Amino acid sequence: MPLVTRRKIATISAPADNTPQRVPIPLGATLQAIILRLTGTLTVATTAATVLDESPLGYLKQIDLLLGGSFPLRSLDGRAAYRRAHFQQGTAPRLTAPSGAVGSSSFLAEVPINIYQPDLLSALARAFWLDTRFLNRAELVINVGAAQDVATPGGGGSVSLSNVSIDVLVQEVVDAGGLLSRMQEVRAVVRSVSSTGVLDLDPFAGAGVAYRGFLIHAVSGNADANRGTGDDTIISTVTLRDSRGRRYLDEVPWEVIRAETKYTYGLESLPSGYGLVDFAKAHTLEDILQTRGLQNVQMSLRIGSAPSNSWVQVYPLVPILRTANA
Amino acid sequence: MALVYIYHRPDGAVLAVTYGRAEDYEEYLRAERIPFKVHKAQDDALPKRGDAFALERIFVRGGKVEVV
Numbered sequence: 001m002p003l004v005t006r007r008k009i010a011t012i013s014a015p016a017d018n019t020p021q022r023v024p025i026p027l028g029a030t031l032q033a034i035i036l037r038l039t040g041t042l043t044v045a046t047t048a049a050t051v052l053d054e055s056p057l058g059y060l061k062q063i064d065l066l067l068g069g070s071f072p073l074r075s076l077d078g079r080a081a082y083r084r085a086h087f088q089q090g091t092a093p094r095l096t097a098p099s100g101a102v103g104s105s106s107f108l109a110e111v112p113i114n115i116y117q118p119d120l121l122s123a124l125a126r127a128f129w130l131d132t133r134f135l136n137r138a139e140l141v142i143n144v145g146a147a148q149d150v151a152t153p154g155g156g157g158s159v160s161l162s163n164v165s166i167d168v169l170v171q172e173v174v175d176a177g178g179l180l181s182r183m184q185e186v187r188a189v190v191r192s193v194s195s196t197g198v199l200d201l202d203p204f205a206g207a208g209v210a211y212r213g214f215l216i217h218a219v220s221g222n223a224d225a226n227r228g229t230g231d232d233t234i235i236s237t238v239t240l241r242d243s244r245g246r247r248y249l250d251e252v253p254w255e256v257i258r259a260e261t262k263y264t265y266g267l268e269s270l271p272s273g274y275g276l277v278d279f280a281k282a283h284t285l286e287d288i289l290q291t292r293g294l295q296n297v298q299m300s301l302r303i304g305s306a307p308s309n310s311w312v313q314v315y316p317l318v319p320i321l322r323t324a325n326a
Numbered sequence: 327m328a329l330v331y332i333y334h335r336p337d338g339a340v341l342a343v344t345y346g347r348a349e350d351y352e353e354y355l356r357a358e359r360i361p362f363k364v365h366k367a368q369d370d371a372l373p374k375r376g377d378a379f380a381l382e383r384i385f386v387r388g389g390k391v392e393v394v
Binding site for chain 1: 330331333340341342343344345346347348350351354358360375376377378379381382
């Protein structure tokens with residue numbers, strides 16, 4: 001394994017609420033990962049607040065890694081980006097939530113955006129490094145939220161943020177690179193769930209797109225999906241079929257998918273609301289879903305319960321493979 | 327002047343300053359295995375920035391509050 005250097009390329013200090021923060025990624029090196037380190041202080045006044053699920057990750061409302069100005073290699077909310085790193089690395093990165101009690105408390109979150117694929121075996125992990133010499137532009141766009149994305153104020157009370165800072169660090173590989181494969185991870189579906197029954201999601205593209213898997217995140221309790229609480233009662237089963245009718249998953253119970261996620265990635269526990277339909281369970285790419293000759297792939301979710309403000313979010317993991325003779 | 331609970335790490339760095347005991351927060355810190363201690367103090371002895379306590383300026387070492 002070649003040497004990997006780590007350096008801080010930017011610090012975003014006291015960003016204005018609900019604004020995109022743009023960080024150009026220096027070109028010329030081979031990127032292994034980008035790490036965001038969010039710190040700040042939440043102040044709760046008058047009455048106690050409710051700290052949101054996975055807080056303060058909701059403050060990172062959207063993280064986009066754009067290549068060449070338009071290709072999104074990553075387009076994830078902070079919560080999903082954190083969990084991708086959690087699952088792939090087998091342990092949760094640092095996260096300290098604030099307190100909802102009246103007063104001030106600090107919060108901290110480290111969100112590694114792994115460009116390589118650390119769970120894949122042997123050299124496969126490295127096949128996803130990003131050699132920026134082949135790019136004319138790479139930019140990280142972080143859409144930050146506001147105090148209400150960290151905690152919900154109690155009746156008559158208020159919440160505010162201070163000292164917010166986001167360090168952006170890069171892990172760069174020394175003297176290695178090339179034209180390599182890419183794993184695109186994008187929040188493709190944010191669907192409101194209003195009733196029980198079968199929910200057919202819009203089809204995912206076929207015609208040659210490969211799928212390593214689909215991360216699913218079900219939340220409830222807030223009109224903004226980013227602020228919802230993970231909920232395992234919403235989805236009862238998952239079905240995945242292609243346009244020719246083959247079923248890759250047929251009414252597979254949500255708890256089975258969650259249990260598979262837990263043992264595939266060797267996790268101590270799995271946070272509520274998350275499940276990963278993963279084809280590459282052996283941590284190789286031999287068993288991914290190839291859609292050559294297929295029009296599309298469709299996911300249907302059987303909704304077991306629909307508490308108020310329920311949401312389902314789906315993140316396809318799409319490897320763009322480059323073979324040796326490509 | 328009011329009594330506040332200072333939640334701090336064993337090295338003295340402050341995690342939170344709350345008016346009254348924050349039992350939910352204590353539960354969270356225990357569940358996440360974040361080591362902490364609690365110290366009680368009067369709020370007027372602590373530095374503030376606007377409405378927020380300036381947590382990064384407060385340390386609790388040897389059972390005493392230090393303001394830097």
